[in-house]
Amino acid sequence: MLGFQKVGSLKKKSGCACANNVCFEPGMAVQNNLSEIKPGDVVEILEISTPCMKFKTRLLDLGIRVGKEVTLVRNAPMGDPMHICVGNYDVTIRKSEAKFIKVTKK
Amino acid sequence: MKRQISIALIGNPNCGKTTLFNALTGARQHVGNWPGVTVEKKVGNFSYKEFDIELIDLPGIYGFSTNSLDEVVSKNYLLEEKPDLIINVVDATTLEKSLQLTTQLIEMNQKIILVFNMWDEVEKRDIQMNIPLMEKLLAAPIIKSVAKKSNGKQELLAILAGSLDLPWKHKIVPYDLHVEESISKISEQLGENYLASKRWVSVKLLEGDSQIREKIAISQELNEIVELEAKKLKSKHQQEVSFLISDSRYGFINGVLSECIESKGLDKMILTAVLDRLLLNKWLGFPLFFVCLWLIFYLTFTIGDIVQNWIASGVDILANALNYLLPTGALQDLLVNGILNAVGNILSFLPQIVLLFLMLSIMEDSGYMSRVAFLMDKLMHFIGIHGKSFISLFSSLGCNVPGIMASRIVESEDDRKITILINSFIPCSGRFAIYIVLVGLFFPHGAYNVIFAMYIIGIVVAIVTAKILKKFIFKKNSDPSVMELPPYRIPTLKSVLLHMWDRASMFIKKMSTVIVIGTIIVWALGYFPTHTPITPQITHVQSQISTTTGSVQKGYELQLQELQKGARINNSYLADIGHIMQPGLEPLGFSWREGVSLISGFIAKEIFISSMIVIYGVSGGAANLAGLKEGLIHLSNMDSLKMFSLLVFVTLYVPCVATIAAIKREMNSQKWMWFSIFYGIGIAYFVSFVIYQIGRLFFR
Numbered sequence: 001m002l003g004f005q006k007v008g009s010l011k012k013k014s015g016c017a018c019a020n021n022v023c024f025e026p027g028m029a030v031q032n033n034l035s036e037i038k039p040g041d042v043v044e045i046l047e048i049s050t051p052c053m054k055f056k057t058r059l060l061d062l063g064i065r066v067g068k069e070v071t072l073v074r075n076a077p078m079g080d081p082m083h084i085c086v087g088n089y090d091v092t093i094r095k096s097e098a099k100f101i102k103v104t105k106k
Numbered sequence: 107m108k109r110q111i112s113i114a115l116i117g118n119p120n121c122g123k124t125t126l127f128n129a130l131t132g133a134r135q136h137v138g139n140w141p142g143v144t145v146e147k148k149v150g151n152f153s154y155k156e157f158d159i160e161l162i163d164l165p166g167i168y169g170f171s172t173n174s175l176d177e178v179v180s181k182n183y184l185l186e187e188k189p190d191l192i193i194n195v196v197d198a199t200t201l202e203k204s205l206q207l208t209t210q211l212i213e214m215n216q217k218i219i220l221v222f223n224m225w226d227e228v229e230k231r232d233i234q235m236n237i238p239l240m241e242k243l244l245a246a247p248i249i250k251s252v253a254k255k256s257n258g259k260q261e262l263l264a265i266l267a268g269s270l271d272l273p274w275k276h277k278i279v280p281y282d283l284h285v286e287e288s289i290s291k292i293s294e295q296l297g298e299n300y301l302a303s304k305r306w307v308s309v310k311l312l313e314g315d316s317q318i319r320e321k322i323a324i325s326q327e328l329n330e331i332v333e334l335e336a337k338k339l340k341s342k343h344q345q346e347v348s349f350l351i352s353d354s355r356y357g358f359i360n361g362v363l364s365e366c367i368e369s370k371g372l373d374k375m376i377l378t379a380v381l382d383r384l385l386l387n388k389w390l391g392f393p394l395f396f397v398c399l400w401l402i403f404y405l406t407f408t409i410g411d412i413v414q415n416w417i418a419s420g421v422d423i424l425a426n427a428l429n430y431l432l433p434t435g436a437l438q439d440l441l442v443n444g445i446l447n448a449v450g451n452i453l454s455f456l457p458q459i460v461l462l463f464l465m466l467s468i469m470e471d472s473g474y475m476s477r478v479a480f481l482m483d484k485l486m487h488f489i490g491i492h493g494k495s496f497i498s499l500f501s502s503l504g505c506n507v508p509g510i511m512a513s514r515i516v517e518s519e520d521d522r523k524i525t526i527l528i529n530s531f532i533p534c535s536g537r538f539a540i541y542i543v544l545v546g547l548f549f550p551h552g553a554y555n556v557i558f559a560m561y562i563i564g565i566v567v568a569i570v571t572a573k574i575l576k577k578f579i580f581k582k583n584s585d586p587s588v589m590e591l592p593p594y595r596i597p598t599l600k601s602v603l604l605h606m607w608d609r610a611s612m613f614i615k616k617m618s619t620v621i622v623i624g625t626i627i628v629w630a631l632g633y634f635p636t637h638t639p640i641t642p643q644i645t646h647v648q649s650q651i652s653t654t655t656g657s658v659q660k661g662y663e664l665q666l667q668e669l670q671k672g673a674r675i676n677n678s679y680l681a682d683i684g685h686i687m688q689p690g691l692e693p694l695g696f697s698w699r700e701g702v703s704l705i706s707g708f709i710a711k712e713i714f715i716s717s718m719i720v721i722y723g724v725s726g727g728a729a730n731l732a733g734l735k736e737g738l739i740h741l742s743n744m745d746s747l748k749m750f751s752l753l754v755f756v757t758l759y760v761p762c763v764a765t766i767a768a769i770k771r772e773m774n775s776q777k778w779m780w781f782s783i784f785y786g787i788g789i790a791y792f793v794s795f796v797i798y799q800i801g802r803l804f805f806r
Contacts, residue, residue: 053346054173055586060352061168062588063203073382077391078484081587083382088374089200090591092480094487097587 030105034070034098035082042071043103050100059101062091069106108158111270114184116211117195118204119166119517120473120592122223125253126195127163128604135163135604137612139774140179144519154263157270162189170210171315171348174585175519178317184216185302185321190270191217193262194246195253198222199231199593201363208244209279209355215303217274218246219265221258225250227593233371240366245277254598278305281354284342288312288335295328312336313348378473378593385477395481398469399500406461406504407535413457421450439633440626448625451710452618455507455764460610462501462508466515467605469497471597475515476589483587489569490576492516492587495525499568502532506761507617509534510768511609518585524575526772527782530761531568531789533561536711540756543715547735548749556750560757567758567789617767624763625709631680632706639677644669665725672723680705681721694755694791695748695798699741704755710762747805751798759790 045068050056063086071085081094117123131150140147148163165176194211196204211218241248247265251258292308310318311332339347385394425442432438469475479493486493494516502509510529516522545553650662684698691701699721707714722737724730738744760783770779
């Protein structure tokens with residue numbers, strides 16, 4: 001609904017009766033998928049949860065690993081793929097592949 | 107007698123490796139394929155002091171997994187050919203990423219020299235590095251280089267010569283404690299004389315590298331130990347072993363960099379970011395790309411045309427000379443219409459190839475090609491191929507041969523193969539020439555629509571074929587789309603020219619044989635049997651020749667030649683084949699004469715028209731289009747629907763012999779060459795059949 005995914009260990013604010021399941025204690029990480037972020041967003045990679053070894057190896061080869069900070073520079077004119085900046089070099093990635101990468105906004 | 111040395115050049119894609127290769131070997135390089143695959147093998151030679159050096163340019167890779175063919179081929183080469191030394195070219199502005207491969211080379215216990223390329227950018231960004239300390243920590247000499255200016259070349263050569271006989275210091279990259287324990291356990295079990303060090307082999311086995319497992323013929327006992335250790339590590343760390351190891355390497359590199367990088371300097375080159383804002387702009391990106399495409403088209407058609415005309419004139423002059431010098435007969439005809447024709451054909455492709463690769467080299471070396479892939483990826487992915495494939499397919503609009511050769515820029519092997527196989531359905535300028543002539547005759551109104559329809563049909567068949575190939579033959583998942591966008595760099599003239607030269611010479615060396623053989627076969631079928639039948643027309647004209655003089659006689663002599671040519675072809679084996687094909691062609695709406703022309707069109711699509719003219723006995727040659735139309739209607743009952751069906755067949759059936767040669771060469775396989783031929787004929791038959799039969803129901 002707000003595009004967030006609840007991280008398993010989040011606790012609901014005590015006393016909160018809302019049914020949305022989006023209330024959380026301050027300071028907890030909010031997770032998005034890399035495919036959901038907007039141009040200009042700076043995010044840190046939390047987890048790479050793809051079942052495909054080939055894909056994960058390629059990501060690691062290109063320095064896209066847990067703890068790394070990346071920025072979405074732009075989406076291609078047709079909407080896909082994404083142009084992201086990884087430190088001091090740039091990489092393109094399809095949204096269908098980016099959705100396996102969990103990130104948090106900085 | 108000089109010492110023979112072999113050296114491998116390794117690095118990430120876009121690190122400037124090829125520029126260094128060119129700087130060292132100049133034009134003394136040749137390109138082939140690694141056996142059995144479409145991965146290119148580039149070998150060059152040069153001499154230095156007392157050494158004769160063979161330099162192998164391995165494909166750009168990120169590591170030594172079994173994931174991509176490039177990596178497998180490189181790993182094989184290093185393990186089996188055991189080069190004397192490795193030059194690892196590294197983009198010095200992105201060391202954290204670039205040193206990943208270096209670390210793996212260190213682990214393989216290879217003798218390496220590191221070339222920190224793009225050093226000019228390091229200086230511009232004001233990045234400060236403690237090189238001597240890094241040399242110590244990586245246990246390898248480091249050379250600062252700007253390959254495109256050949257800076258660092260002499261230093262490299264000197265160090266190279268010095269290193270060849272030095273014993274090598276080995277460096278261990280330490281892993282996690284648990285991993286190290288597993289490695290020890292496995293190493294104990296390994297015998298001597300394995301491919302590389304025991305440590306490296308143990309690591310590869312733990313990672314589950316199937317290639318290594320096969321190579322060392324692992325015993326059942328050892329296999330069980332490896333699997334046990336791998337399971338232990340996986341459950342302890344919740345990760346696959348290869349990723350654990352990757353983390354350790356990453357830690358090692360960061361350790362080295364934190365000690366040796368004194369100042370990080372600017373993050374990026376401003377120019378690249380600014381240019382990208384323009385070229386990848388949501389609104390301007392595509393229009394600017396179309397301008398680029400238009401430029402490619404325009405150059406190859408205008409300049410290409412001019413040069414082709416020179417070549418055609420030259421061939422004509424030679425043909426006339428041969429006709430004059432040699433007595434009429436089989437030899438003369440073979441030389442002029444067979445061999446010279448083939449040679450002219452081959453040469454006529456050169457301007458297109460050279461010009462196209464000029465544009466392609468500039469696009470690739472500057473970094474713009476990656477942007478093209480970025481723009482076109484969504485559409486190409488829908489079809490089942492890669493963004494870069496678009497350039498290859500677009501080039502085929504001019505000529506399929508450079509289009510297919512251009513598929514080389516696609517990195518993934520499977521995507522490349524699919525691109526090559528669907529290329530021939532894109533109508534080339536040869537087919538366009540046919541459309542122009544025939545469409546005008548039978549579709550006086552709406553000629554443009556018919557031509558447009560042909561292009562649409564070709565493109566649709568290409569897309570459908572891609573989907574079929576993807577679904578049934580190239581089933582495994584695509585290579586990941588994650589790709590680097592290198593900074594924009596100015597291409598060097600030398601690199602661009604070498605690339606053009608390299609493609610052109612490869613075309614001549616590798617593809618001419620097929621073209622010459624194909625042409626001679628078709629020629630022979632059309633020439634023999636040699637006895638020219640006498641027709642009443644010929645007798646009449648012959649009598650006129652004997653009773654006239656001067657220019658009137660000349661006119662009759664020319665007419666006689668045409669009649670004899672027509673009679674000959676009507677009597678040839680080619681015509682026999684055509685007659686045999688007739689029952690098969692009727693359901694499509696055409697006759698044996700079209701069959702003959704279609705076979706002749708195999709040599710080059712343009713020849714289809716000249717063949718039709720000869721076989722319909724049209725006097726006055728290509729200028730007499732009305733005569734052609736008359737002949738078609740009179741002798742074959744041709745009408746608009748049949749013509750449409752014929753044009754569709756021409757669009758889709760077998761590509762011309764030069765294209766076949768290109769497919770064979772780029773796929774590195776005869777099997778796929780035959781597939782192209784038979785699939786093309788099959789599809790053309792099917793579509794023409796459907797169009798003609800359904801058309802008959804509606805229009806009769």
